Amino acid sequence: MHYAALASGSKGNCHAFCDGERALLLDAGLSLKQVRLRMEAVGLDPRTIRAVALTHEHSDHIGAVAVLLRNTDWVFLVTPETKAAVERIHGIQIPDRRWVPLRAGFAVDWCGWRVHPFTLPHDASDPVAYRLEVQGFNAAVVTDLGHPTALVADYCQDLDLLVLEANHDVDMLRDGEYPPLLKARILSRVGHLSNVSMAELLANVLSPRLRTVVMAHLSEQNNDPELVRVVAAEVLQGWQTSLYLAHQRDPLRPRAPEPLVAS
Ligand SMILES: [Zn+2]
């Protein structure tokens, strides 16, 4: 199973999973042109893309949906509530033949992949994150959540790959330039995940199996990549887990993990 973070952050989000034959995108916050360029840049074939699964209707996750609907034949995996919100925002209609309806808490089979959408605490109509199980490989992409819940931790057990939000440092956000209302929104229980909350969730999902962790949706104003590295590395100390940071402008493709060595 191949994974790449094509873009991650408040200006656009898109993750790619590919089993060699077919690829699924998570979120559509990146232009079609950039999806193709960035997949090629990391050695994945954009012609294998068959579908895009949406998490929620915030613009950094759905900006390209109208173009994808017009210019590709990809299907959309999305819950009815988020679909309705996306259609309203973009003034479009996703036809039934292009729609795989999802419901949080219920797995669907997509081309032999198990796709598990699960509920997140975030201020959108029906926000979900995804756990994917493909040929014995388990991955989850968890961003845009205000706090770590037991449900989220449950869905993040026994993973090979975890992509997890590390949005902000609480002090940097509090002392920063954002308007008070926006600060309050981000800090709320349905806002974004702080570095401290990220560490708490990460500590609850560690296992020898978890070999790759990607920090995602970092705020450019309210976080510092080096700080994220330090906070996450402290949690990962003693585990044979590789740590990566996803970027807004450049795609990231983590290396395949080395075989485990006894310690
Ligand atoms: Zn977002």
Ligand SMILES: [Zn+2]
């Ligand atoms: Zn959001």
